[in-house]
Ligand SMILES: Nc1ncnc2c1ncn2[C@@H]1O[C@H](COP(=O)(O)OP(=O)(O)O)[C@@H](O)[C@H]1O
């Protein structure tokens with residue numbers, strides 16, 4: 453059985469027409485004799501719409517409530533995708549969190565994978581050509597739905613590939629791959645054809661939305677290559693995330709929350725508390741300045757720190773990180789109002805000399 457693992461993100465499903473194009477592309481893969489494990493995430497904005505509605509009903513819902521709710525966005529995306537495949541007469545089924553064999557711990561909204569039994573996937577693939585898996589969700593030992601965190605559909609896809617022993621995991625998005633900076637923020641960006649796991653993890657932890665850091669870590673650990681591809685037109689390959697490639701990149705994290713503490717000791721306590729629950733952040737402490745930037749967004753960090761008796765000031769700044777080819781990194785905290793122009797300038801400087809992508813290009 454030749455199995456391919458693909459993940460289509462929310463940006464793939466902007467309209468009905470997009471569903472049809474994706475479905476006919478997948479049908480083409482099936483026609484070539486492949487079986488497809490297809491991870492699907494929520495429609496654009498769906499996850500945050502669910503969260504916002506819930507918070508308007510109760511600003512402090514329990515973790516259990518959030519984990520029961522948030523992955524529904526991906527479940528709906530998966531159902532629409534399945535409907536589009538059925539229209540193409542593809543033999544398709546779905547494995548929901550309770551059926552998938554993906555077992556996590558019970559840390560709400562950041563559940564970690566403990567075990568992945570590939571039997572349900574293999575069995576389903578024997579009788580169907582495509583098995584749809586809603587992203588980001590799993591079950592704990594008690595059988596409850598668990599959420600693996602923001603943008604964790606990428607992690608679901610890599611975990612599916614690892615469990616099935618498939619060495620490539622294809623992740624489709626509205627950009628064909630990893631660029632030297634977010635092409636929707638910065639002009640003149642360059643496509644990075646190859647990037648190492650470690651460089652991609654650094655980018656992601658600094659707030660680059662293009663790939664989920666947990667998924668790259670998991671891919672590295674299990675020897676899965678992530679192949680980034682465009683989710684429309686020719687579905688071309690843009691970037692391979694694997695063993696090689698150290699490009700120069702600029703990451704402006706417009707979801708970052710920059711915090712300032714009254715004293716260094718307070719900041720150190722915050723660093724310990726955030727590290728304990730594996731929230732991505734960058735320590736920006738300098739002599740006389742106790743700051744840190746929580747990256748990747750959507751985590752209510754102020755509330756979490758309040759619960760830990762810490763009350764930092766939230767600054768009107770974002771984190772911008774500059775990774776150079778020589779391995780050096782510079783971090784900046786520009787004011788929100790000028791962050792974009794500032795980052796454009798940094799990117800222009802990084803790419804002012806030809807050949808910055810060097811051997812990575
Ligand atoms: N360095 C980068 N290279 C490419 N895309 C980036 C980069 N940094 C951020 N992005 C953003 O990541 C987006 C794709 O991620 P996402 O919106 O999560 O897609 P999907 O919904 O397909 O998972 C792109 O539209 C782009 O704006």
Ligand SMILES: N[C@@H](CC(=O)OP(=O)(O)O)C(=O)O
Nearest residue numbers: 461462493499602603604605
């Ligand atoms: N529910 C997920 C959906 C997801 O992972 O989205 P995407 O594939 O667009 O990153 C989230 O937003 O966290």
